[in-house]
Amino acid sequence: MEKFAATAITLVSSQCSVAQQMQFACSQAKHDLDLARAAAARGMPTATFGKKNDIRIVGIHEYKEAALSLAEAFEVDELSRYFIDVPDREHATEQEKWELHLSIFEYIVYAHCLKGLVTTTGPGYAAVALWLPPGDHIDDWATMLRSGMWRLRYKLSAEARKRFFDEFLPLLHDTKVGVLGALDESSWYLVYVGTRPSGRGKGYAKKLIEQISSLCDEEGRAIYLESSNAINPAIYRKMGFEDRKRVYMQRILDRNVELDIMVRMPKAADEKVIIREKLPAASVKIHRLQV
Numbered sequence: 001m002e003k004f005a006a007t008a009i010t011l012v013s014s015q016c017s018v019a020q021q022m023q024f025a026c027s028q029a030k031h032d033l034d035l036a037r038a039a040a041a042r043g044m045p046t047a048t049f050g051k052k053n054d055i056r057i058v059g060i061h062e063y064k065e066a067a068l069s070l071a072e073a074f075e076v077d078e079l080s081r082y083f084i085d086v087p088d089r090e091h092a093t094e095q096e097k098w099e100l101h102l103s104i105f106e107y108i109v110y111a112h113c114l115k116g117l118v119t120t121t122g123p124g125y126a127a128v129a130l131w132l133p134p135g136d137h138i139d140d141w142a143t144m145l146r147s148g149m150w151r152l153r154y155k156l157s158a159e160a161r162k163r164f165f166d167e168f169l170p171l172l173h174d175t176k177v178g179v180l181g182a183l184d185e186s187s188w189y190l191v192y193v194g195t196r197p198s199g200r201g202k203g204y205a206k207k208l209i210e211q212i213s214s215l216c217d218e219e220g221r222a223i224y225l226e227s228s229n230a231i232n233p234a235i236y237r238k239m240g241f242e243d244r245k246r247v248y249m250q251r252i253l254d255r256n257v258e259l260d261i262m263v264r265m266p267k268a269a270d271e272k273v274i275i276r277e278k279l280p281a282a283s284v285k286i287h288r289l290q291v
Contacts, residue, residue, distance in 0.1 A: 055211050058118035058128070060110065066118055067105040069125040073194025075101065078257045079228035082249055083168075086159040100155060111138040111147035112191065119208050126199030129208040132189040134221060139169075163251050171247060176224060179244045179261055183222050188212060190225040209239055216266050223264040233260045240264045 058066045074080045075098075083104065084097045109130065112118050115138045117131040132138070144150050156164055177184050190212075195205050209223075216223055225241070227233050233243065241262040248256040 055119055055121045055208060058109075058113065058120050058125075060113040063110045063113050063118075064106060065125050066120060066128045067102065067109040069120070069128045069196045070109065070130075070192055070194045071098075071102045071105045072196040073128075074105075074192075077228055079249070079259070080104075082252070082257050083156065083160045083164050086157050086163070088157045088159045103155060104152065107147050107149040107152065108138075108192070111143050111149060114138070114146060115140075115143050116191070119211070121207050122195075122199045122202065122204040124198075125196070126202070127193070127195040127204030127208055129193040129205070129212075130191040131212060132191055134186045134188060159251070163249065167249060167251060171249070172226065175226075175245065175247050175261060179263065180222065180224060187222040187224050188216055190223055193225075206235075206239065213239065213264065216264070217268075220266045222266065225262050227260040227262060228257070230258075230260075233262060236262050236264075240267065 080101060084092075084100050109118060109128075112130040112132070115132070115136050117133055118128065119131065120126075120128045138144075138147070138149075152164065153161065176189070180187055190209065193205050193208060195202075213223065215221075223241070225236070227236065233241075237243075241264040243260060244263050245261040247259050247261065249259070250256050
């Protein structure tokens, strides 16, 4: 953050405290983000922000490129396969499954371009993050229609529809509300973040997360996410996220698909202390969805 705000901070009196300087830097970051979002909404391909202008807002005109990156990142993800490896389409080819998988991400990315925030960094959309800022949702009818998500009602098989619409979406909604409580509408939601295989190991995803984390520290907001990869929670913990709960998708007979629910509370600018008192207590219990 210091490098990003170096020019701005030189304008601040040397008598300013470290906390005041960090607050100034975060305010500037939020201003840059607002400008970048406005530029992306107008279809400008150079809507950038971040420490070195290396984080870019994905405009709606480039949703397919961002979706392809995420589809590659989550190609073998258990949760993603949960909707395409279904018994009533056991004869589908891998190409047919891939096309469905890609379509799902195209609809989701388009919806977030409409109502949320899509960011990318690295060459060729190396890493992409889908965010819902406080108070934003993509489940309204207008967004469902414009994004094409309604098409999943007939593109998915009967079993996949049950998994997606009757199990997955209600579970995500109910869990988020239950974990965040009164903070639900004031928190940022990291819906997806992924790095395509060719861009892994370079810190791209971390960069996307930390940019919004700095804004949340300034505004005193929490960040909520679900992780479907057992390796990732340890990485998220290093970025300030805490385990809150674990939930399961349960329509496969021999195993469950688990999601780790994590929350990052804002850090005080001067003390770097996690603010815990605002989050309702939530024991880490297994939530069994009755279907």
